[in-house]
Amino acid sequence: MKKFNILNYILSSLLVCTLAACDSSDTEETTEETTTEETTTEETTEETSTSTDVDTSAWLINNSTISTYISDDSGNGVVEDVQSVEGEIIDDVEYMVVKTTGIPKYDVTMTQDMVDALNDRPKANSDFSGGETTVSVGDEVLFGQDIGYNSSSEYCDDTGGAGYWPPGPGCPLEQDTEAYFTVEPTDTDEECATGLNTVGLMVNGTAIFNWGDGMSYGSNQWYNLAPVAEQYDVDICGGHAANGTYHHHFYTSCLASLLEDDGDEHSPIYGFSADGYPLYGPYESDGQLAISAWEKRDYGASEAEGGCDTPGERTCVLVDEYDISQGVVAADSNGPDIGEDVTTLSSNTIAADDGYYYEDYYYSQATVTGAMLDENNGHDSGDGKGYHYHITLTEDTDGTLLPSFPYQMGPRFKAELPDNSIASCSTDDEQQGPPP
Numbered sequence: 285m286k287k288f289n290i291l292n293y294i295l296s297s298l299l300v301c302t303l304a305a306c307d308s309s310d311t312e313e314t315t316e317e318t319t320t321e322e323t324t325t326e327e328t329t330e331e332t333s334t335s336t337d338v339d340t341s342a343w344l345i346n347n348s349t350i351s352t353y354i355s356d357d358s359g360n361g362v363v364e365d366v367q368s369v370e371g372e373i374i375d376d377v378e379y380m381v382v383k384t385t386g387i388p389k390y391d392v393t394m395t396q397d398m399v400d401a402l403n404d405r406p407k408a409n410s411d412f413s414g415g416e417t418t419v420s421v422g423d424e425v426l427f428g429q430d431i432g433y434n435s436s437s438e439y440c441d442d443t444g445g446a447g448y449w450p451p452g453p454g455c456p457l458e459q460d461t462e463a464y465f466t467v468e469p470t471d472t473d474e475e476c477a478t479g480l481n482t483v484g485l486m487v488n489g490t491a492i493f494n495w496g497d498g499m500s501y502g503s504n505q506w507y508n509l510a511p512v513a514e515q516y517d518v519d520i521c522g523g524h525a526a527n528g529t530y531h532h533h534f535y536t537s538c539l540a541s542l543l544e545d546d547g548d549e550h551s552p553i554y555g556f557s558a559d560g561y562p563l564y565g566p567y568e569s570d571g572q573l574a575i576s577a578w579e580k581r582d583y584g585a586s587e588a589e590g591g592c593d594t595p596g597e598r599t600c601v602l603v604d605e606y607d608i609s610q611g612v613v614a615a616d617s618n619g620p621d622i623g624e625d626v627t628t629l630s631s632n633t634i635a636a637d638d639g640y641y642y643e644d645y646y647y648s649q650a651t652v653t654g655a656m657l658d659e660n661n662g663h664d665s666g667d668g669k670g671y672h673y674h675i676t677l678t679e680d681t682d683g684t685l686l687p688s689f690p691y692q693m694g695p696r697f698k699a700e701l702p703d704n705s706i707a708s709c710s711t712d713d714e715q716q717g718p719p720p
């Protein structure tokens with residue numbers, strides 16, 4: 285239980301906040317009407333490009349409010365959220381083109397649980413300059429506001445944000461993102477795994493990163509799951525920056541709050557996957573969470589059922605995580621025993637329980653019906669939304685919401701990525717890289 289303390293508070297306390305409608309930020313949704321001008325047909329080589337109408341209603345478009353704490357190179361506040369969403373047809377393919385700085389407008393009112401969770405961090409003494417957070421219950425904390433953390437100095441000194449992020453991740457920088465999403469995705473049989481770095485955009489322009497943090501216990505085996513391994517490395521909105529790019533690996537209650545998603549109906553669109561399909565929030569209907577079809581392996585089971593020789597040891601991996609009936613093979617190098625302590629990049633100690641690594645999961649092949657999702661974490665439930673992904677959470681026995689693998693779309697994209705995509709296909713065993 286202890287290992288999920290931070291997530292617990294991020295998820296539960298902010299959800300409570302959402303339910304109580306205590307978020308004081310007002311989200312202004314300026315729906316920008318894209319004008320239908322069939323005017324400029326740019327003839328660059330053989331490529332033809334025409335502007336077109338697209339549905340921009342899901343996006344948080346803003347060109348007026350600026351971040352109080354995150355500034356650009358000239359010291360001016362960065363414009364928050366998304367600046368424009370326009371339709372464009374290139375060589376007969378229709379795209380939604382999104383421009384954003386990647387800086388969200390997350391204003392959070394601190395609850396007792398949140399303050400307690402900050403001060404209960406295992407390394408609170410050194411994580412905070414004064415040994416504890418400087419904010420109190422009821423304080424409103426703006427994105428990037430100093431709450432007493434000993435933030436990494438990377439970027440922070442010049443562009444702001446020092447004290448808002450725990451030691452480890454750098455501070456976010458203004459992004460100049462232009463992302464193309466296909467309006468009508470084309471499904472693919474190719475095994476196109478979500479890789480490190482940006483795999484989609486939330487509707488407020490922040491980047492979506494996949495399940496991985498680029499680290500593994502063995503060499504190309506036992507890949508960390510970021511929502512677990514980086515649980516002490518995210519801010520009070522469940523996000524952090526890598527090389528300046530602010531991103532989410534899992535559900536953020538701060539975005540839920542902005543979108544007024546209180547779980548009493550199918551969640552709204554939280555973002556778009558790089559393959560063009562929308563990513564909805566965690567709810568399928570009133571009080572019903574969408575259900576991931578990925579399950580934890582039982583390391584005490586027989587080898588035919590995905591277990592290893594000795595219960596509790598990570599000595600084998602699945603032949604095919606999409607088909608557990610193919611059994612197991614010996615691991616290239618053994619992972620830590622179930623529950624054994626491992627040390628994270630930020631020098632926190634976390635028990636590597638079942639569910640700490642990618643290799644701990646398999647696709648259950650459950651029938652896709654109702655709230656049940658498929659192997660890509662999406663479904664078409666026949667409700668008129670078409671195929672869509674879900675952010676996935678599970679509810680603990682005490683009502684606490686926890687991120688549920690694969691957390692967002694993935695591990696593979698359902699549709700093909702266009703040439704001009706912000707992401708590129710990765711392979712399932714190619715998740716190593718600089719820590720995002």
Ligand SMILES: [Zn+2]
Binds near residue numbers: 550574665672
């Ligand atoms: Zn759904």
Ligand SMILES: [Zn+2]
Binds near residue numbers: 497526720
């Ligand atoms: Zn990350």
